[in-house]
Amino acid sequence: HPLVAAMEASGGKMKEYGVHGWAKVSDTKFQEASLEELAVKGMEEVGFDREHCQLTRHTAAKQELVIATAQGETGKWTVMAERIHSENPKVNGLYMVMEVEGQTENPGIFRVEQKKLEKIIRHFTPLPRINTCLTGYLDGKLSDGECQNILQKAFDGAGGVIIDQLIKGDFYSYTGFSPSITEFLQIGATRMNLNVAMRYSKYDNRKY
Numbered sequence: 001h002p003l004v005a006a007m008e009a010s011g012g013k014m015k016e017y018g019v020h021g022w023a024k025v026s027d028t029k030f031q032e033a034s035l036e037e038l039a040v041k042g043m044e045e046v047g048f049d050r051e052h053c054q055l056t057r058h059t060a061a062k063q064e065l066v067i068a069t070a071q072g073e074t075g076k077w078t079v080m081a082e083r084i085h086s087e088n089p090k091v092n093g094l095y096m097v098m099e100v101e102g103q104t105e106n107p108g109i110f111r112v113e114q115k116k117l118e119k120i121i122r123h124f125t126p127l128p129r130i131n132t133c134l135t136g137y138l139d140g141k142l143s144d145g146e147c148q149n150i151l152q153k154a155f156d157g158a159g160g161v162i163i164d165q166l167i168k169g170d171f172y173s174y175t176g177f178s179p180s181i182t183e184f185l186q187i188g189a190t191r192m193n194l195n196v197a198m199r200y201s202k203y204d205n206r207k208y
Contacts, residue, residue: 001107001111002157002158002159002160002178002180002181002194003132003134003158004107004110004111004134005157005158005159005180006134006154006155006157006158006160006194006196007107007134007136007154007157008157009153009154009156009157009158010136010138010150010151010153010154010157010196011138011150011153012136012137012138012150013105013136013137013138014104014105014106014107014110014134014135014136015103015105015135015136015137015208016101016102016103016104016134016135017075017101017102017104017109017110017113017114017132017133017134017135018099018100018101018132018133018135019099019100019101019110019113019114019117019118019130019131019132019133020097020098020099020130020131020132020133021097021098021099021117021118021121021128021129021130021131022095022096022097022098022121022128022129023095023096023097023121023124023125023127023128023129024093024094024095024125025093025094025095025096025124025125026125027124027125030094030124031094035057035064035065035066035081035082035083036055036057036066036081038066038081038094038096039053039055039066039067039068039079039080039081040053040055040068042068042079042081042096042098042120043068043070043077043079045120045123046070046072046077046079046116046120047072048070048072048077052070053068053069053070054068054069054070055067055068056069061085062084062085062086063082063083063084063085064082064083064085065080065081065082065083066080066081066082067079067080068080074102074104074109074112074113075100075101075102075109075113076100076101076102077098077099077100078097078098078099078100079096079097079098080095080096080097080098081094081095081096082094082095082096082097083095096121096124096125098117098120098121099117100113100114100116100117110134114132117130118130129183130183135208136208137206137207137208138150138206138207139205139206139207140205140206140207141200141202141205141207142200142207144167147172147198147207148172150198151172151174151196151198152174154174154196155174155176155178155194155196158178158180158181158194159178159179159180160176160177160178160180160194161176161177161178162174162175162176163175163176163177163190163192164176164192170199170200171197171198171199172197172198172199173195173196173197173198174195174196174197175192175194175195176192176194176195177190177191177192177193177194178193178194181193181194
């Protein structure tokens with residue numbers, strides 16, 4: 001996996017993962033279902049029955065939302081079913097959002113949860129938007145040159161090319177493109193799909 005390869009190439013020790021996916025639902029078989037039914041259905045496909053989910057509801061003038069959450073052995077899952085009532089037909093409609101977050105040093109656990117989320121959310125739409133974030137760390141405060149060298153190694157590990165750089169104090173952020181990652185954002189004529197950032201935490205003397 002490109003993100004795992006980037007983490008390994010940087011020398012960082014994996015600490016946390018997060019996978020977030022959302023989709024505008026076009027399948028007519030879901031349109032008549034209640035938001036609670038959809039949120040519970042998503043959770044059941046993860047592996048949690050209704051009794052083990054916490055449900056919350058929010059209603060506003062232009063939005064209805066049901067959120068189901070559950071804590072698993074390897075991560076916390078959230079499934080949101082949302083209806084937006086907007087004057088803008090492009091925004092108006094039914095949405096499903098799924099998220100799983102956890103702490104692990106084992107990239108294999110992250111991959112299992114990521115694949116599970118991708119498979120489930122594709123039941124609601126063939127073209128979901130999925131963002132993935134891995135957080136790791138290196139011990140100690142590194143020099144500017146060391147930080148930039150590590151960021152370059154991370155991009156090399158993911159088979160990526162750096163397009164843009166932001167350096168502000170102890171914060172470094174490199175953005176670019178890796179053909180190993182299928183999805184991308186089109187910004188003008190430029191494709192971007194990979195960001196690697198570093199910041200120093202004086203509280204535990206680590207570079208995240």
